[in-house]
Amino acid sequence: MRRSIFLLGILCSSTFALYAQNNPGSNHGNRFEQLGTMLQTPNMYRSASGAPGPKYWQQRADYDIAATLDDDKQRLTGAETITYYNNSPDPLTYLWLQLDENQHDAKSELQQINGSRMSDKMTMSAINNILREDKDLGVKIAKVTDADGKALPYTINSTMMRIDLAQPLMPGEKYRFKVEWSYNIPDRMTVGGRGGYEYFPEDKNYLYTITQWYPRLAVYSDFQGWQNKQFFGSGEFALTFGNFKVRMTVPSDHIVGGTGECQNYKDMLTPAQYQRWQQAQSSKTPVEVVTLDEAKKAMKSHASATKTWEYEASNVRDFAWVSSRRLVWDAMATNVEGNKVMAMSYYGQEAYPLYNRYSTKVVAHTLQSYSKHTIPYPYPVAISVEAANGMEYPMICFNYGRADKDGTYSEATKNGMIGVIIHEVGHNFFPMIVNSDERQWTWMDEGLNTFCQFMAEQEWDSNFPSGRGPAHKIVDYMKMPKDQLEPIMTNSENIINFGPNAYAKPATGLNILRETVMGRELFDFAFREYARRWAFKHPTPADLFRTMEDASAVDLDWFWRGWFFGTEPCDIALDTVKWYRLDSKNPAVNNKEAKAAYDKNMDHVARRKNKEEGVKYVVDQDTELQDFYSKYDRFAVSKEDQAAFNNYYNSLTPAEKKLYDSKKNFYELTFTNKGGLVMPILLEWTFADGTKEVDRIPVYIWRKNENQVTKVFAKDKQVTAVKLDPYRETADIDESNNSWPREATPSQFELFKGSNTPRGASTGDNPMRKARN
Template sequence: MRKRSLKLALGLCCITAMANAQNPGSNHGNRFEQLGTMLETPNMYRSASGAPGPKYWQQRADYDITATLDDEKQKLTGAETITYYNNSPDPLTYLWLQLDENEHDPKSDNNSFDGSAMSDKMNMRNLSGILGPRTGFGTNIVKLTDENGKALPYTINQTMMRIDLPQTLQPGQKLRFRVEWWYNISDRMIEGGRGGYEYFPEDKNYLYTITQWYPRLAVYSDFQGWQNKQFTGRGEFALTFGNFHVSMNVPADHILGATGECQNYKDVLTPAQFQRWQQAQTAKQPIEIVTLDEAKKSLAGHATARKTWVYEAQNVRDFGMVASRRLVWDAMAANVEGKKVMAMSYYGPEAYPLYNRYSTKVVAHTVKSYSKHTIPYPYPVAISVEAANGMEYPMICFNYGRAEKDGTYSEATKNGMIGVIIHEVGHNFFPMIVNSDERQWTWMDEGLNTFCQFLAEQEWDNNFPSNRGPAYKIADYMKMPKDQLEPIMTNSENISQFGPNAYAKPATALNILRETVMGRDLFDFAFREYARRWAFKHPTPADLFRTMEDASAVDLDWFWRGWFYGTEPVDIAIDSVKWYRLDTKDPQVSNPEAKAKYDRNADHISRARNRAAGEKFAVEQDTSLQDFYSKWNRFDVTDEDKTAYNNLYAGLSPEEKKLYDSKKNFYEVSFTNLGGLVMPLIIEWTYADGTKETDRISAYIWRHNESQVKKVFAKDKEVVAIKLDPLRETGDIDEGNNSWPRVAAPTRFELFKQQQSVRGASVGGNPMQKAKK
């Protein structure tokens, strides 16, 4: 890694909120300081506002690919011509290409660098990690030549391939070269990975998800040079935009869906299917282009004839496909910001009860929702494929959601399917369009997308049970021991709690920004501006942080520092409450209050027990001991007292009389920041008459003392209860100290803990199935 990238990695990945303390040992001057040198230095490529600079540049790579799928041997053979444009100011003497299929090569480090353990029950996937990957996998380079057919030297380092150029590729020049290659397709249900096949023994057919399948250019950028970090299966990819022309030859009874638009539907579909495709262009409800009956009929045959599907895609960063003879395909036209987008789904018979009803409509809903919150969806197609997994590529994604054999499904499966379709289709925006580097910053892809997924889920159904987004759902993660946590700004491979760290916590943080810190209007404008500025470009975290502040006039450095660079949790407690009232000086009010206080202070246990015992007191037995003070009531209101009070009131100014007559109650509340993460104070007051009121205090209340703060509130009514964060919108990890007076909440425990189910399988019970019986 280059010096610049190393500095960035150290600055972004290895610090906590207090590691860069500018005022160590103090209770202030740390959490509210500006990020300063923790961010990249602005330059002509990236401005201090967060926008691309006047000399921003990025590379381009165009692909012309022909490939053949061998359904008998599960093998893919391909050849591609790549045209690479050097738009950078730098002369290049070599290029780096990604060979992601090499993650299955036994020689790749990712197949040995994870720990492992035995358990009482082991499946093939568990054992394959222990026994080591099966041989025969990985990309095989047959030939690499320039456009004139002359061989080019190359070096393969695990999942990366360096091409050494015979002549320096100068700024403004382009290079055309050809690669021929093949690989054995892996069983992704056993080997894992993003692409591969799933075998269905009941009908002896394969479902191919062809992804990360061709040698492709790595990103060369202004902020790090070549992004040639190895692919280990977790941190996904950073890629260069370009145009694709892909010809895929498959068995004649296969249906193929892919990134982009098919150029020869009329040649590869039956006349009836092609007619349905034309009808779908204006359909408001999904139309089955390939029907369930047609898909079932295809299961029995294994065609020896072949056909070639031709697809083109403009300005995309990658290309994915699905191919199988066991696919239903439906489509409808969605109006997205005044533009027609073909929403489509491909799925097998086992997914039909769920996908036929929901999938394509969820696709349409997703692109509409995301377009509202970011930029209008720019592509002509959006596809959801049921493949028992979840992964995304431009215009096409792979999701789960299969019914039981009787056609029923659980509510958890239905909601999980809807959520994963929204998530994977949503990835078209982050990172397929707003093209962040997933190898370095997974959260810029997964976190931002999960946040938008939450918005789309809530717009789909007000009662949708979103698992990520609501602030209170991140509390269990944030209360974990510090040695099990890392900042959001951590490299993908180094994250131990991947889902909470890269998906849930950044999504929660953005939702808190939107609902609690900035407000919807300011946040939505700034977030759309970020998407607009960086659509089809390569942003970094600094570009997001700066744009959000630049477009909103809200200083958020304290928020980025705490939520993204730190591991401290939110835990703010109400320590004490003091109640004050204005001393009226009215003897008719103050004298009875003083008497009550006097009596309360004068009483004690010995006095009470003496009375109860019938003690004969000396001053009662000998009345000569009694004098004026024995009968004097010091709390009687005299005429002199009344006159003094009237004179005092008459001398008050109009404003003083207004305050005096208001009968205000003053409450001094002491708050302690136990967790360390500074947040706004959201205070709900419950009054004696049963009404409620909420005050919202900016997080800046902590700027002079980040540990403790007191604040006095003037209230017209008497307060009987105070509660912090009543809507659970800050992620507070201990709600037990958020109330005054303290409220004890019961905690339940489970006698048996349910085992985790296979992803996509019916979970949570199946009332539909029980009702059917």
């Protein structure tokens, strides 16, 4: 395997015991050992600190594209000129391009490898995945030539195309070539996929989301050479940065939004729309550049004429666009770290009640929040498009959120829409700017982005119901059977539970690091440093792991090892609590306690009942049986005993007297690591006076014994209860063993009215009664 895969055979193992134990069979020397050979070896391209090395390099690809959208045949035709810059130290004899639209080809591997099954209810999309009757999907390459028009040999392997060069492209050289292509745009509502069209039969219009639409360069990097893994649907895209000039010819009544900045708005918009666009440049609230009434009017026109929108984008890794006559378009300016960014939204009438109120403001908030936690947003535009899905591209993303026919919507729909807009706009940072390889490591963009999404959601509304981020919300996944789990460090296509593994678990892990392990100050500095170092570059997991440690001085190898490379859950049990106090040696105190213990020991049921019944005791009736001990007070304090105590106390050093006078309580607690994943020990103490106190014991307490530890705590007040992980910070999968004394969690049962139906009477559904009624 390539060196970038981090010993993938090791990483994809499903239990801790299967990889990298330094001290097998021992209770220590495993979970806290350094990752060592599990990470790629530092070199001149990538340093041991996690920063780009002094000889770091990356390729560049510039695109000049002209495309025509056929609204009658739902077909896209294009021609592009690509200028490829070889900044690597390697001569290249061929180039790899991605043809991701070929995933829809009925003959593609994707259509063969995915399992399928029948059920009582089947959607059209599920049936299409079985029938594969859309036989004319996929990219049709018309021509590949060099800059002079000479044909270039090429080979298509499913979603990848290799172009063979007449002579090697040497380091420092650039190469210009041309590709002409076309494809039938799929109905993404039935065929699936990220791009395509949605048809609205009520007004006979289409909404086109054009994504993965042009042949584009794969990444050639220092850590893996060509990234030419096939596109199977889950693992998304590894792409090269460059500059784009794109011309999109569409029906003249369509509105187009895309990556970058439009160069000819004045020619594309009506004078009134252009005036509103100018107004939006300084507006702090969204301005409808294209109004709902204008969109409704356009929906009835179905113009046959065309017009060409011209867009340019600099230093982006991809280009996507939306085109439809159904679109309302609003925009406003937002200030991000001193730079003006146009926050914009495009949406149809069915989404108007939600998007007109929220979308653009959520876009602006997302930019502000992410810029605070990572790097300032560098692009001039950020767009949210309502398209009944969720997918991201530079400066533009496609989201969901439609109201009911009457214009109302549920709270769940509103919160879901806000969450998906934050998530997809947030992808501008990961991976559009911090450009990780999604084909190999989904979590590096989805997990990091979901973590930032959680912070942005909580900054939006303190009551926002974030589904991913809080530690306790990953518990159900963490305690699943081992055959349903795999490490986060698993190839995208091999993950069973994609959402929990690639989104929720890494986001939760980062949240645990920030709130519980490192603290916000150290974490935030290190996380911003990672974003700063790798903005507009191609980081790997090792670069993230090393940077987080390098910028914080916190050894986190134990955390990466357990949370990212393993599947063990956190389950720490509080086994025993023992209470100790200093022997006072004071007879006044000790004798009082001894008397209480004596009385308790002498007490039993027979003695109590005898007293209740008035039993006449022999020694009470016969006084001759009474002697010295009959009246002796064994717990009385003698002068000699008191003098001995005084001498003892006076002999104590000042430090010993301070401890003696403190009357401290000592509690010896024993903990067992039942789950395997080491975590800090968080304790909440409840005292006899009702007050509480929290102790936070660093994870390193497990270093010498990863299975069980014992620790003594000194408290000024008597303790009545102890609770582990009181704020549910560590994703502990079993809270029933977290308390002393044990807390019972009640189960529920339902009380229902009993039936008095006579034996043999008809029960259950009664179609005859329904028919008579």
